Amino acid sequence: MNLKICFRLSIIFFAFIEKAYTLSKNEDSPIKNFDAVIVGSGPMGCTFARKLIEAGYKVAMVDVGASESNPPGQHFINAYRYQVDSNAFKNSVKAHMHLLSVPTSDDAYPDTLDQISTFENGTIHLNQNPDQDPQLNLRAEAASYCWWHGYSLEWRNAKTSKKSSELPLAVRYEKGDNPDEIPFNFRTGPHDILRKENFENKNFVLIEQHLAQILHPKIDNTSIIDGLIIKNLLKRGQNEILIKTKVFIICAGAVNTPQLLYNSMIKNSNWDIEIPALGKNLCEQTMTTCQIVLSKEIVKKMLEDPVWSEDVKKHKEAYPNDPIPIPFGVPSPHCSIPYTDKRPWYCEVFGGSSGTSYVDNRVTLGFNCFDAPHNSEELNNRVEFSKKNKDIYGMPQPMFYVRTSEKDAEINHKMFSDMTQTALSMGGFLPGNEPKFLPPGSALHMTGTVRMGTSKETSVVDTNLCVHGFRNFTLELMASSQQVKAITANPTLTSVALAIKSANDIIKKLKEGAFDF
Numbered sequence: 001m002n003l004k005i006c007f008r009l010s011i012i013f014f015a016f017i018e019k020a021y022t023l024s025k026n027e028d029s030p031i032k033n034f035d036a037v038i039v040g041s042g043p044m045g046c047t048f049a050r051k052l053i054e055a056g057y058k059v060a061m062v063d064v065g066a067s068e069s070n071p072p073g074q075h076f077i078n079a080y081r082y083q084v085d086s087n088a089f090k091n092s093v094k095a096h097m098h099l100l101s102v103p104t105s106d107d108a109y110p111d112t113l114d115q116i117s118t119f120e121n122g123t124i125h126l127n128q129n130p131d132q133d134p135q136l137n138l139r140a141e142a143a144s145y146c147w148w149h150g151y152s153l154e155w156r157n158a159k160t161s162k163k164s165s166e167l168p169l170a171v172r173y174e175k176g177d178n179p180d181e182i183p184f185n186f187r188t189g190p191h192d193i194l195r196k197e198n199f200e201n202k203n204f205v206l207i208e209q210h211l212a213q214i215l216h217p218k219i220d221n222t223s224i225i226d227g228l229i230i231k232n233l234l235k236r237g238q239n240e241i242l243i244k245t246k247v248f249i250i251c252a253g254a255v256n257t258p259q260l261l262y263n264s265m266i267k268n269s270n271w272d273i274e275i276p277a278l279g280k281n282l283c284e285q286t287m288t289t290c291q292i293v294l295s296k297e298i299v300k301k302m303l304e305d306p307v308w309s310e311d312v313k314k315h316k317e318a319y320p321n322d323p324i325p326i327p328f329g330v331p332s333p334h335c336s337i338p339y340t341d342k343r344p345w346y347c348e349v350f351g352g353s354s355g356t357s358y359v360d361n362r363v364t365l366g367f368n369c370f371d372a373p374h375n376s377e378e379l380n381n382r383v384e385f386s387k388k389n390k391d392i393y394g395m396p397q398p399m400f401y402v403r404t405s406e407k408d409a410e411i412n413h414k415m416f417s418d419m420t421q422t423a424l425s426m427g428g429f430l431p432g433n434e435p436k437f438l439p440p441g442s443a444l445h446m447t448g449t450v451r452m453g454t455s456k457e458t459s460v461v462d463t464n465l466c467v468h469g470f471r472n473f474t475l476e477l478m479a480s481s482q483q484v485k486a487i488t489a490n491p492t493l494t495s496v497a498l499a500i501k502s503a504n505d506i507i508k509k510l511k512e513g514a515f516d517f
């Protein structure tokens with residue numbers, strides 16, 4: 001062992017002993033003898049967990065959020081209340097979003113507070129993020145911090161030659177015999193990915209409301225991650241636990257994954273593997289939206305369709321005073337207009353869920369369009385993390401540096417105009433939901449921050465999602481952040497496919513003993 005290693009050892013030794021002590025004191029700690037730890041219980045974390053458990057390995061999953069559904073991991077919308085009241089669901093989604101980068105505001109500053117005191121206090125957003133340039137911010141970019149929140153996995157056939165197509169959703173549709181009964185739309189969430197039998201498997205443990213804080217490289221071989229410090233958020237005092245295992249898989253989202261890496265780099269004096277592309281190449285889509293109230297002509301035409309005539313007749317007989325002749329319980333439409341080189345954006349048109357209780361959702365349509373940004377690399381679009389300011393969980397505060405290229409600005413203008421014209425051909429606008437650009441970050445489809453590639457200079461992970469320079473650190477990259485360029489469809493299914501490939505690689509290496517250091 002050379003001098004450098006001895007020096008590192010002396011600095012880190014006591015810290016490790018202390019953490020290990022915390023763990024050993026915690027006799028009933030479930031975090032022992034696992035093959036892999038996964039940070040994040042979203043679709044990616046659950047994909048890895050399922051693959052590893054089914055291959056016979058032991059998995060500990062850590063998430064900062066709390067279980068909020070029964071069974072855990074259900075898509076929220078699967079609760080009866082949201083099935084029958086999609087407006088309530090829409091508002092509940094908003095309530096679960098935590099804005100990642102709220103810049104300091106000069107206005108409305110409470111003069112009873114010492115300005116400096118707010119730096120340390122995450123509950124007061126004023127001055128939480130003083131170094132964020134508001135002009136370069138993605139002010140709507142959000143994390144859910146919510147265990148097992150679940151969003152629909154959806155995909156579409158990008159190669160379709162049709163101008164529009166049904167938007168296939170990972171949704172189970174159930175309709176009873178009674179035509180008046182509202183049919184259920186059960187959406188896929190992390191629970192469906194992991195599966196009940198794996199969740200209940202003795203080889204799986206879920207550690208909720210624990211924050212993954214710092215990954216430690218091995219002292220005498222920094223290409224191996226040796227431990228992860230997690231913090232029990234519900235405990236005061238000795239609340240940090242050291243997890244030691246063979247493989248470390250981080251699936252914490254496009255901002256929180258690089259945040260955990262960054263925190264680990266600045267907190268470890270022996271971290272000597274550079275990750276120059278971390279947080280770079282950030283792509284986020286511009287999103288335009290509106291809500292349409294269908295015109296009488298369109299409703300009339302729709303109802304003249306022989307497919308519906310029998311149901312419409314029955315509905316009119318049962319509800320002679322209903323001014324809308326559309327039967328209750330008709331599944332809401334979901335269509336997509338695919339991305340093409342000529343029209344470089346994609347659109348979703350979907351029924352229901354106006355978000356306002358005064359409108360009958362049978363006659364409203366949501367209309368969203370998403371671009372596929374170019375030039376993010378040239379513009380040096382990125383997320384960085386503050387050394388001095390912390391977010392509300394005590395992790396380094398994210399700061400965005402994002403510009404729109406002239407080319408994209410031009411495309412976005414066309415996208416907006418196209419959406420408006422198309423919407424007008426279907427009806428009027430729901431008051432308050434006229435066509436608009438949503439604030440930057442609203443698409444919540446960020447990619448690129450832990451990009452996949454072959455060069456360490458321009459990417460963070462290799463094609464198996466292992467962090468360049470590491471042997472057991474499957475930065476399993478999170479979510480959609482590993483995708484190479486901007487996306488031309490919603491990201492989750494592609495991310496899951498990449499996670500399966502990466503999990504297969506990990507399983508192969510576990511079988512070969514490649515992680516028995």
Ligand SMILES: Cc1cc2nc3c(=O)[nH]c(=O)nc-3n(C[C@H](O)[C@H](O)[C@H](O)COP(=O)(O)OP(=O)(O)OC[C@H]3O[C@@H](n4cnc5c(N)ncnc54)[C@H](O)[C@@H]3O)c2cc1C
Pocket residue numbers: 039040041042043044045062063064065093144145146147148149151152153154210211212213251252253254256257260444445478479480490491492493
């Ligand atoms: C409202 C909304 C609607 C969406 N709709 C769609 C859609 O229709 N189709 C689609 O393809 N995509 C959609 N998306 C995007 C989709 O949700 C993401 O692509 C997907 O959730 C990413 O999965 P993930 O597992 O990588 O990350 P996430 O699902 O974000 O999960 C990350 C998990 O990590 C946890 N975490 C973060 N930091 C830490 C830490 N330090 N320690 C411990 N735990 C941590 C979080 O609590 C979270 O549970 C939507 C997103 C939102 C917000």
